[in-house]
Amino acid sequence: MTEVRNNHGHGHGHGHGHGGPIPVGPVAARVVVGLLVAIGIAVLAGAVALWPSSRSIDIPLPFQTSGGGAVVTEAGTVTLQDIGPCGSASAGKPFTGSPQPPPNDSYNCQRSLIDIESGPNEGTTTLLEIGPGPGQPDLRVGDNIRLVRQTDPSGATVYSFEDFARGLPLLLIVAAFVIVVAVVARWRGVRALLGLLVAFAVLVGFMLPALLDGQPAIPVALVGGAAILYAVLYLAHGVSLRTSSALLGTLASMLLAALLSWVTIEMTHLTGLSEEQNTNVQTYIEHVSITGLLFAGFIIGSLGVLNDVTITQASTAFELADLDRNANRRQIFGSAMRVGRDHIASTVYTLVLAYAGGALPLLLLFSVAGRSINDVLLGDAVAIEIVRSSVGGIALALSVPLTTAIAVMLARPPRSGAAAAVTARSGGRHAR
Incomplete structure (x- = not known):
């Protein structure tokens, strides 16, 4: 894995004989691949250590x-x-x-x-x-x-x-979704759907049983989230250095989101008990931490938007490096960041409005309760959504430069002074 192939040149070059594979800095490639292998081994070890036992949980009273x-x-x-x-x-x-x-x-x-x-x-x-x-x-x-x-x-x-x-209507809606994705995105869309199945299997087969088993929510969420990212990214986008740069950026951003979630939950003393389902969990499944569930929800909820941004930034960096062989790392990074800033602006709206849409019934009740806007915003129910949106937005914004930097290092290897001069002279003759 020491090179990334040019998807558009197909060997015909760009007028100065530099078509074909783009060489990748061997040190950067080895570092990224080594980190991902080490993280993958750690995730597997964590899954083994946190794997839920076979003990049975009594059915809570409301569900009996x-x-x-x-x-x-x-x-x-x-x-x-x-x-x-x-x-x-x-x-x-x-x-x-x-x-x-x-x-x-x-x-x-x-x-x-x-x-x-x-x-x-x-x-x-x-x-x-x-x-x-x-x-x-x-x-x-x-x-x-x-x-x-x-x-x-x-x-x-x-x-x-x-x-x-609702069996038949839901089946028809899901079938329409699968068909449209498969027709428009073709095999990549099919692989993305397979990634969704793997993500669902991780949630149902590992994370929920582990939380019910009383395992600590922070490592469970990190191990489960990392496993989902490995499966989703490599299945949807293939095994390549482009995908690996996006994966490493997403894993780092997820870790950052986890740290921010822990800090903000501790600072704001969020309890989650304003939501009825959390109260039921505390009442009938006492060994499960509500704060831990909040934390795990923050992490898993941020994965989708982080994945969207990081894969876009990685692809942008590689495409820019492919289009202009004379551009150095600083130029590619600057161009990719301009794309990333537009993406951040639009995705932050998506993130916040998605949470606001889910909280509409709650906001409607508060609007007729006669309470001050200060009490509404500082209450546990609304504060959870504010913190969730803020944590996701911070992790999202920081994932852009982080992933772009990783992708640029892989897409444009460092060049010696002599090689750079030769490339510049070749580019100058081509321009004339």
Whole structure:
């Protein structure tokens, strides 16, 4: 790995016989490759050391059925829908034929007959009675839904509404995404999609079980994030010094983001308890640190935007070095940084607005609470998003010069004075 091939010259040169491979400084190449190999070995060792045990975790109370087990859902389809008297003894029970009539003094509610299409009572029907109120589902004939199946204290099977079935619509949306990416980006897009699968596997197969196992969140997030970056970058962009420079810049930026996250969380005393899911974690999974989860979320959330910026900077530096063989490192660095500054400006907007979009329901509630803007901004819920955006923005901005410098060292090797003079004279004759 001591040279990078010219993707555009194909050996025809630029008018002065310098087409073909661009020589790379052997020392810089060895240093970058050696660092990446060493980091890769450290990541593997960290994954082995932090690998979760096989101990089982009790299901938290909010996610249990009445019998204490895991929630089991079955498929169902709404076949009849009306408003009428409720209180039927058949509500929630599997039956064939017609449901039992409600008592004479019953109240009106939404009644839905559901065909049960999976599980031990497949082929039977159940009745759902849904009273009026905010957050209640509005069922229609033909809706496909998921039903929770559990057992009541008497041992009888009962069903209740869980959610709308979204399997087919989600499958179509994901299929459209895969097809568009594959058609436009071709094999590189397919490899990027494979990288996403690897990232999902790392999150589900390593990071979440390790956090549940009580492993410290900081090393888990760093090891998991590094593993994701190795897979995503090399799968999507191929194994080359161009990709390696972007990877090294991203790993360094991730480490910087981790340090900034730790410092800012300690400085601001963020707890994360303003979010209901974090409160549930603290209540029912006591050995998991909420602060650690915040920290891990900051790191993983920054990977996508860091990857975007660093691969762009690496590609820009290599392309500039390829287009102008007479440009020195300082000139290539300056040109690439001009591109990087534009990228920073646009990506910072993306970063901040993405977090603001996710916090819109929260901001809406604060807007009608009558609280001062100072209290809203300094509260835990909004402060988390401010800190998250700031940490990501700092790491993003610093990743540009860092990655550009690494890429320039690989794309333009140092030249001796004599070689530089010969190149300059050759370029001058070509210009005349």
